Amino acid sequence: MRTYLAHVELPNPILTASGCAGTGRELAPFADVTRLGALTTRTITMAPRAGRPTPRMAETPSGLLNAVGLQGPGVDVFLARELPWLAERGARTVVSIGGGSVAEFSALARRLTDAPGVTALEVNLSCPNVEDRGRVFARDPSAAGEVVSAVRTAARYDLPVIAKLQPDVADVVAIAKACVDGGAEALSMINNPVGMAIDVDRMRPALAAGTGGLSGPAIRPLAVKCVWQVHAALPGTPVIGMGGVTSGRDALELVLAGACAVAVGTVLFHDPYAGHRVLRELEELLQERGFDRLADAVGLAHRPSHRTDREESLP
Amino acid sequence: MRTYLAHVELPNPILTASGCAGTGRELAPFADVTRLGALTTRTITMAPRAGRPTPRMAETPSGLLNAVGLQGPGVDVFLARELPWLAERGARTVVSIGGGSVAEFSALARRLTDAPGVTALEVNLSCPNVEDRGRVFARDPSAAGEVVSAVRTAARYDLPVIAKLQPDVADVVAIAKACVDGGAEALSMINNPVGMAIDVDRMRPALAAGTGGLSGPAIRPLAVKCVWQVHAALPGTPVIGMGGVTSGRDALELVLAGACAVAVGTVLFHDPYAGHRVLRELEELLQERGFDRLADAVGLAHRPSHRTDREESLP
Amino acid sequence: MRRVDAYHALTVVAPGIADRFRPGHFVTVAVGGPRTSTLTRRAFAVHDVKPDYGGTVELVFTVRGAGTAWLADRRARDPLDLIGPLGRPFPLPRDPATCLLVGSEYGAAALFALADALQQRNCRVDFVLGAASSDRVFGALRARRMAETATLTTRDGSLGVRGSVVDVLPGVIADTHADVVYACGPMSTLSGVTAVCAEFDIPVQVSVEELMACGIGLCMTCTVPVIGDDGVTRMTRACVDGPVFRGERVRFDDVGTIPFDAHGAPGGDRAR
Amino acid sequence: MRRVDAYHALTVVAPGIADRFRPGHFVTVAVGGPRTSTLTRRAFAVHDVKPDYGGTVELVFTVRGAGTAWLADRRARDPLDLIGPLGRPFPLPRDPATCLLVGSEYGAAALFALADALQQRNCRVDFVLGAASSDRVFGALRARRMAETATLTTRDGSLGVRGSVVDVLPGVIADTHADVVYACGPMSTLSGVTAVCAEFDIPVQVSVEELMACGIGLCMTCTVPVIGDDGVTRMTRACVDGPVFRGERVRFDDVGTIPFDAHGAPGGDRAR
Numbered sequence A, B: 001m002r003t004y005l006a007h008v009e010l011p012n013p014i015l016t017a018s019g020c021a022g023t024g025r026e027l028a029p030f031a032d033v034t035r036l037g038a039l040t041t042r043t044i045t046m047a048p049r050a051g052r053p054t055p056r057m058a059e060t061p062s063g064l065l066n067a068v069g070l071q072g073p074g075v076d077v078f079l080a081r082e083l084p085w086l087a088e089r090g091a092r093t094v095v096s097i098g099g100g101s102v103a104e105f106s107a108l109a110r111r112l113t114d115a116p117g118v119t120a121l122e123v124n125l126s127c128p129n130v131e132d133r134g135r136v137f138a139r140d141p142s143a144a145g146e147v148v149s150a151v152r153t154a155a156r157y158d159l160p161v162i163a164k165l166q167p168d169v170a171d172v173v174a175i176a177k178a179c180v181d182g183g184a185e186a187l188s189m190i191n192n193p194v195g196m197a198i199d200v201d202r203m204r205p206a207l208a209a210g211t212g213g214l215s216g217p218a219i220r221p222l223a224v225k226c227v228w229q230v231h232a233a234l235p236g237t238p239v240i241g242m243g244g245v246t247s248g249r250d251a252l253e254l255v256l257a258g259a260c261a262v263a264v265g266t267v268l269f270h271d272p273y274a275g276h277r278v279l280r281e282l283e284e285l286l287q288e289r290g291f292d293r294l295a296d297a298v299g300l301a302h303r304p305s306h307r308t309d310r311e312e313s314l315p
Numbered sequence C, D: 001m002r003r004v005d006a007y008h009a010l011t012v013v014a015p016g017i018a019d020r021f022r023p024g025h026f027v028t029v030a031v032g033g034p035r036t037s038t039l040t041r042r043a044f045a046v047h048d049v050k051p052d053y054g055g056t057v058e059l060v061f062t063v064r065g066a067g068t069a070w071l072a073d074r075r076a077r078d079p080l081d082l083i084g085p086l087g088r089p090f091p092l093p094r095d096p097a098t099c100l101l102v103g104s105e106y107g108a109a110a111l112f113a114l115a116d117a118l119q120q121r122n123c124r125v126d127f128v129l130g131a132a133s134s135d136r137v138f139g140a141l142r143a144r145r146m147a148e149t150a151t152l153t154t155r156d157g158s159l160g161v162r163g164s165v166v167d168v169l170p171g172v173i174a175d176t177h178a179d180v181v182y183a184c185g186p187m188s189t190l191s192g193v194t195a196v197c198a199e200f201d202i203p204v205q206v207s208v209e210e211l212m213a214c215g216i217g218l219c220m221t222c223t224v225p226v227i228g229d230d231g232v233t234r235m236t237r238a239c240v241d242g243p244v245f246r247g248e249r250v251r252f253d254d255v256g257t258i259p260f261d262a263h264g265a266p267g268g269d270r271a272r
């Protein structure tokens, strides 16, 4: 069940979401990372980062709040120790990058572009822009477009650049268009909307950071909506759908809305075997529905509706 | 457990959310509507509206998508048949109003302002602005401020105007400020973020309308975040918190984040007795924590944190 | 909890509901238990009420998705959260009449309490019950025992006449000289039944099914285009204004749309 | 499922986990059943493993919130979804030594398999077990039976010495001439135990508890500031790099903060 991110072929459409599969090594006891469509790294930053204080997580109904704060060892250690492990095994690796300024994003793209084993760059636009009082790039079409275009310029011409979007914006389509105009070959959505929980016993925010990113099945309707709207506006742009996928049915929902690949994130914390399970379930569902190729199902829910549809669903 | 919306005193802080308590009559077999802090009507429009085609609902994990489309008989029938029923019983009634233009909002405010039994007007800003290609007022600070100020001008000076906000905007604080500048005495949040589900058997959007509003516990972290951020920026503005409240603990979460009143919405569909139950539970939790007055708990989670907090939470 | 062919039958002690029950009522059930992610109650017609234990209510259902799967897993004495009786029940004829009860799939379950009530009023009762296959025809035996005639249909021909309840309806109406028809089943069946009754010019009461988020009139998700006494079509709540309607009042062809001539249909005002 | 004073003890057939178990390991359990709204697995120390049924694992827990309440409701033969054994177990001394095992509340549960392993290596084992009240002191009897000495403490004085395990520790270390201490319990207890051991200049192994979203090293939510072999403090995952650490390496006073001198602490780079 091949799929394509721009010109890059993936053997199957199931990826891991950034920040949810460790360095790959941690997932290895549960899943053959080389048999995933691709593994997306956690967001790599220039310098090492200690992240946020704990508590970094809180459970919410069908959701998880996290405020990890992009903890990581920095790009040098990533290139020296993490990427080679994946490259040696032949895993396809989407490297997520994050920075506080356009310059930092393009410096990261330059450092990574020729490293062996990088399949694509994913631009994590949910990073605060230090030059705009910490407003995240993903919330502003021009800032988002500028970052993407800087990364596109810095990266080798044949390395796809994926822009990762967030749902809690006024108009996700406007951001998507700005990214595509900036040179993004594909879009990844959704990153976590910002949420919060209060511990009513301590009478304090549950997370040390106060707010955090919401993930898990709770946000799937937001993900489906974003994928749907962006696919309607930009049908030619490949979309990696994610947000609360736990099963093949959930993955199919995103595919029918317009995603040509689907990433599993939070579900891995509950079921580290989920990548291959979701793939198998998706294959079965597509087969049952008579699809030979994934591509035939992508965006299919957009076709004009017939009045008989509802009758068909009756027993 | 009194609370205040601007100068209007409510006997207790539990309201019903707009569109979730019918006309009041339907709730009456389960709850004494006069013993609620207030009942919020579904959004009243000038003309009668048939709403959206069915299916109008879809269940999502810990959430509900709805696309009712403000079905209702219009303001005349509301004034003739619905409001009097509430007024006769002495229920406090927040009337939610919605329109497609600033003029329509102010016309509604004029029609309603002297009607007996109206406790406050809630401006549903999640209505598409026909003069801005259907972009909802709630997504644009200047459009939101304009509507609120028109309603404020049209309504009697002593009738509080509440602006109802939506979480899926770039900056909820900016919208809140625009509404307060426009004359809103209180804010209500959150209205449903837009979401979507696809029926993978029919391979179609689950809702006839395509997208719908997401409600229920799934969105509570988004509600807590909005209340928190707005209370931090506008500590003097009363906030009615709502979004996925199912219990006294959930209500307390919003109170600690900054809400001085809390509305129950979707939970009524599951438990029509929830209004009084949530009130009782909230009262007990406040008592256990040594609060004599609700006001002392409002926004309490904002107080600067102490290092010992975490230890206190250990067994 | 019992299995009856393809169905699960669930008996719940619920004196308050049993007391006030009239045929055609339904109940809603909370599913999934504490901390479930399934928020909405599930609606089920009341199949029967009995005086045991102060009053019990019996539901008959098929497993469709998460909620019914959970329900099928309940064991004896597990507590269950029910609200009911809900909806407008079937109106009963004032004078003795010949009543034809038409049920498709689990729709049949709602008809037996109705048949009892009709017979108590000295009505003649006939049944037409149908389903996809023989194991899905609910209550065939009981129908045969209690009614004047019971005609069975299956799509696959594994029991009775091959075809649908609508196919056999003209013949049965002619044979029984039915004065009134009561029907329960999917919209497409109800639509067909209503059309046949119009031909014969006899009244038909249908019990419709639309997705319901609350079941008690709060949410407006369960609406169906129904023509009122004043001739005006309104989007009418199936839960409190139905689920039983006069068949000819329901605009079956327009279910899933807002008919252009419905009260408040788009045109003038455009707010969301 | 058994009750042991204030605790629930749960035995699960899990040969794969029992096989590879070493004292100090933990498991994570999926809670809530199908369609639950509780997404994260719950972590529990393995109390004991037995060879029955190919290998069983015993967990001991208190009901705290939704997940443990659900777990306490399980009946015999209900299937349970476990992942394990997880984490770095307690390191055992190469040569026979006098080992003092300190457990507070349910932390005590993790120490008995350790005691067995130590005794098999001809170590002397002493216990200090404490809790808020007598019904919460886990394993007092077993400790008394198997160990050289067992000192019990309760906050309310209802059993043993009134006070905490930390209060009695200096005396017990002096009496037993302990060579090494192992400790399990809340962070504040571990911090106190570590301070006492530092005074006596004996090594201490602590098993820490931090909120864990995955338990297997994927999510980075469970980090604790720990000083590495190179002297540099890093935010270190409790699930895969712990939960057992050398006490003096854990910066207890800085838990819940990012120490300014930690590797990658804020200062230069500021992306989220």
Ligand SMILES: Cc1cc2nc3c(=O)[nH]c(=O)nc-3n(C[C@H](O)[C@H](O)[C@H](O)COP(=O)(O)OP(=O)(O)OC[C@H]3O[C@@H](n4cnc5c(N)ncnc54)[C@H](O)[C@@H]3O)c2cc1C
Residues within 6 Å of the ligand: B059, C026, C040, C041, C042, C043, C044, C045, C046, C060, C061, C062, C063, C064, C065, C066, C067, C068, C069, C106, C107, C109, C208, C209, C210, C211, C212, C243
């Ligand atoms: C008035 C009324 C009476 C009914 N009586 C019966 C009965 O006697 N026996 C029986 O087996 N079924 C009956 N149904 C249908 C029954 O409500 C659905 O089969 C059930 O809700 C499916 O729940 P689920 O979780 O298994 O399916 P899912 O598909 O997982 O349900 C998802 C959501 O869709 C709703 N839904 C799905 N199918 C239907 C449907 N057909 N009608 C209404 N809501 C639906 C559910 O309530 C839930 O909110 C009745 C429905 C109504 C409205």
Ligand SMILES: Cc1cc2nc3c(=O)[nH]c(=O)nc-3n(C[C@H](O)[C@H](O)[C@H](O)COP(=O)(O)OP(=O)(O)OC[C@H]3O[C@@H](n4cnc5c(N)ncnc54)[C@H](O)[C@@H]3O)c2cc1C
Residues within 6 Å of the ligand: A059, D026, D040, D041, D042, D043, D044, D045, D046, D060, D061, D062, D063, D064, D065, D066, D067, D068, D069, D106, D109, D208, D209, D210, D211, D212, D243
């Ligand atoms: C390595 C390790 C070993 C543990 N061993 C035991 C044991 O042997 N016996 C025992 O009773 N408990 C043990 N705990 C604590 C146990 O995990 C929590 O009591 C349990 O997760 C609470 O779940 P809940 O749903 O009942 O509580 P809730 O408060 O509803 O849980 C909400 C969320 O917070 C997390 N959480 C809450 N409290 C804790 C905590 N103290 N530690 C970690 N996560 C927490 C839950 O996992 C969940 O994600 C251990 C924790 C860790 C990290």
Ligand SMILES: Cc1cc2nc3c(=O)[nH]c(=O)nc-3n(C[C@H](O)[C@H](O)[C@H](O)COP(=O)(O)O)c2cc1C
Residues within 6 Å of the ligand: A017, A018, A019, A020, A042, A043, A064, A066, A068, A070, A096, A124, A164, A190, A191, A192, A213, A214, A215, A216, A217, A219, A242, A243, A244, A245, A263, A264, A265, A266, A267, D219, D220
């Ligand atoms: C613990 C955690 C860490 C994450 N870290 C990152 C990250 O470093 N970069 C990024 O772009 N997204 C990050 N995400 C977001 C996910 O990649 C994904 O977009 C989001 O969680 C939605 O998918 P899910 O619901 O399947 O988890 C993180 C999510 C979680 C839960």
Ligand SMILES: Cc1cc2nc3c(=O)[nH]c(=O)nc-3n(C[C@H](O)[C@H](O)[C@H](O)COP(=O)(O)O)c2cc1C
Residues within 6 Å of the ligand: B017, B018, B019, B020, B042, B043, B064, B066, B068, B070, B096, B124, B164, B190, B191, B192, B213, B214, B215, B216, B217, B219, B242, B243, B244, B245, B263, B264, B265, B266, B267, C219, C220
């Ligand atoms: C079926 C339904 C109808 C609603 N109708 C309205 C409405 O007419 N006007 C409005 O301002 N909000 C409406 N809402 C939004 C609610 O008032 C509330 O803001 C939102 O659902 C969040 O609260 P909850 O999660 O407790 O339901 C509606 C919500 C639902 C579920």
Ligand code: FES
Residues within 6 Å of the ligand: C211, C212, C213, C214, C215, C216, C217, C218, C219, C220, C221, C222, C223, C237, C238, C239, C240
């Ligand atoms: S189901 Fe809510 S109004 Fe009918």
Ligand code: FES
Residues within 6 Å of the ligand: D211, D212, D213, D214, D215, D216, D217, D218, D219, D220, D221, D222, D223, D237, D238, D239, D240
């Ligand atoms: S709990 Fe996920 S990394 Fe430790």
